[in-house]
Amino acid sequence: MTEATHVLVVDDDPDLLSALAITLRAHHYVVHTARTGTEGLEVAAQHPPDIAVIDLGLPDMEGTTVIERLRAWTDAPILVLSGRADSLDKVEALDAGADDYVTKPFAADELLARLRAAARRAPTSDASPVVEVGGATVDLAARRVTKAGLDVHLTPTEWQLLEVFVRNPGKLLSRQTLLRSAWGPGYESAAGSLRLYMAQLRRKLEDDPARPKHLLNEPGLGYRFQP
Amino acid sequence: MTEATHVLVVDDDPDLLSALAITLRAHHYVVHTARTGTEGLEVAAQHPPDIAVIDLGLPDMEGTTVIERLRAWTDAPILVLSGRADSLDKVEALDAGADDYVTKPFAADELLARLRAAARRAPTSDASPVVEVGGATVDLAARRVTKAGLDVHLTPTEWQLLEVFVRNPGKLLSRQTLLRSAWGPGYESAAGSLRLYMAQLRRKLEDDPARPKHLLNEPGLGYRFQP
DNA sequence: AAGGATCCTCACAACTTCCTAACGGCGAAA
DNA sequence: TTTCGCCGTTAGGAAGTTGTGAGGATCCTT
Numbered sequence: 001m002t003e004a005t006h007v008l009v010v011d012d013d014p015d016l017l018s019a020l021a022i023t024l025r026a027h028h029y030v031v032h033t034a035r036t037g038t039e040g041l042e043v044a045a046q047h048p049p050d051i052a053v054i055d056l057g058l059p060d061m062e063g064t065t066v067i068e069r070l071r072a073w074t075d076a077p078i079l080v081l082s083g084r085a086d087s088l089d090k091v092e093a094l095d096a097g098a099d100d101y102v103t104k105p106f107a108a109d110e111l112l113a114r115l116r117a118a119a120r121r122a123p124t125s126d127a128s129p130v131v132e133v134g135g136a137t138v139d140l141a142a143r144r145v146t147k148a149g150l151d152v153h154l155t156p157t158e159w160q161l162l163e164v165f166v167r168n169p170g171k172l173l174s175r176q177t178l179l180r181s182a183w184g185p186g187y188e189s190a191a192g193s194l195r196l197y198m199a200q201l202r203r204k205l206e207d208d209p210a211r212p213k214h215l216l217n218e219p220g221l222g223y224r225f226q227p
Numbered sequence: 228m229t230e231a232t233h234v235l236v237v238d239d240d241p242d243l244l245s246a247l248a249i250t251l252r253a254h255h256y257v258v259h260t261a262r263t264g265t266e267g268l269e270v271a272a273q274h275p276p277d278i279a280v281i282d283l284g285l286p287d288m289e290g291t292t293v294i295e296r297l298r299a300w301t302d303a304p305i306l307v308l309s310g311r312a313d314s315l316d317k318v319e320a321l322d323a324g325a326d327d328y329v330t331k332p333f334a335a336d337e338l339l340a341r342l343r344a345a346a347r348r349a350p351t352s353d354a355s356p357v358v359e360v361g362g363a364t365v366d367l368a369a370r371r372v373t374k375a376g377l378d379v380h381l382t383p384t385e386w387q388l389l390e391v392f393v394r395n396p397g398k399l400l401s402r403q404t405l406l407r408s409a410w411g412p413g414y415e416s417a418a419g420s421l422r423l424y425m426a427q428l429r430r431k432l433e434d435d436p437a438r439p440k441h442l443l444n445e446p447g448l449g450y451r452f453q454p
Numbered sequence: 455a456a457g458g459a460t461c462c463t464c465a466c467a468a469c470t471t472c473c474t475a476a477c478g479g480c481g482a483a484a
Numbered sequence: 485t486t487t488c489g490c491c492g493t494t495a496g497g498a499a500g501t502t503g504t505g506a507g508g509a510t511c512c513t514t
Binding site: 418422423425426429437444446447 | 500501502503504
């Protein structure tokens with residue numbers, strides 16, 4: 001995933017709100033919270049959410065109003081929490097633009113599963129994490145490199161080494177660090193291999209391999225990936 | 228409305244099934260029904276639905292299996308009905324690819340509202356259920372492959388493997404991933420089998436099995452399906 | 455019980471990848 | 485200037501991976 005999913009949680013019960021925030025953050029969501037409808041709309045405007053979780057029993061505003069105001073400018077999935085199990089409430093919330101409706105009390109598992117289901121079809125989840133290296137495009141997830149429209153083939157070791165660089169952009173990496181990360185412990189004396197594979201990567205990725213602009217060497221120290 | 232929404236309803240209870248069909252037709256949906264998982268998949272292949280409503284308690288097949296088989300070729304929303312309120316059931320169904328989960332008994336209003344919500348965010352249901360692999364045409368929904376006008380027979384294992392590829396087009400899949408997805412956990416050391424079935428798929432699908440253009444190998448890394 | 459289909463293991467040739475060694479260029483220190 | 489260390493590059497054999505064929509074991513159907 002290129003970027004963490006941002007979730008807006010609006011609930012007037014402080015205990016439930018913090019419990020939800022903790023659970024969600026434990027599952028690698030970025031969470032913003034609000035206790036009222038007005039506050040929720042403000043926070044949403046400031047941090048556009050990928051998913052919104054909204055309690056219907058807000059003190060200052062009708063739940064359906066919050067939903068409609070959000071729907072006016074975002075297509076992010078809206079998941080409604082409510083203590084009322086009345087089917088009329090559900091119908092109103094869903095028809096106002098909500099995507100799902102969960103009645104309290106609910107299991108945390110279930111809420112998380114419904115969030116996953118909502119995020120799955122969200123338009124933001126289509127992006128694949130790509131990194132540019134000179135004229136080449138690196139897609140780590142698909143394990144694919146294209147340069148000038150053509151596929152570039154990398155060997156396993158080349159991938160492993162490139163991954164270390166892409167994961168630490170701009171950072172100076174010592175020979176030891178690189179060898180340990182790409183080859184594993186025990187291979188820390190194979191400086192020759194490292195030089196070899198750096199050359200391979202430059203030849204395959206850089207526009208002018210003899211004058212690299214992104215895979216740079218700092219003599220005596222190590223290598224640096226400059227995005 | 229330019230075109231009526233097609234709904235597939237799968238339930239083994241004849242009374243509930245006909246009641247649902249009547250209600251839905253009264254709301255201008257076009258309804259197709261089935262009583263078993265197998266029948267449901269057949270009907271779905273024949274009349275690609277815009278939304279599917281599936282009961283989990285089917286006599287012949289796991290509910291999650293039905294969901295996964297549908298998800299293999301269509302993005303249409305799947306709404307699950309179930310008598311079981313256990314949160315584990317919900318999590319499994321949702322993670323298998325379902326979009327919503329309603330526990331029986333439910334109000335007709337609510338089901339209709341959830342259907343509207345599902346239909347609202349459904350993108351243009353143009354997802355073609357067929358994929359081209361060289362000279363062969365793969366129809367995942369109907370579980371049928373044709374090549375040069377003739378039917379090609381695939382064994383269950385071959386289907387399972389092919390399905391993984393078609394679901395991850397362009398992405399490199401490691402041996403481990405493929406073995407786990409097609410054979411299940413525990414079979415991760417059977418590299419020989421994987422080579423064998425790759426050869427089978429290539430022989431049956433590719434134009435020139437010795438020089439594959441779509442089922443590609445990247446030595447040391449895994450395989451890639453290039454559409 | 456026989457037949458057929460499916461699944462899996464083994465073996466070997468062809469291929470790719472990996473690593474080591476060696477050579478020349480460059481810059482800094484003696 | 486010489487010496488030394490570090491870096492980039494090339495070449496070739498070792499090691500691992502893949503494609504392919506044959507054959508046995510298992511399961512299901514007839």
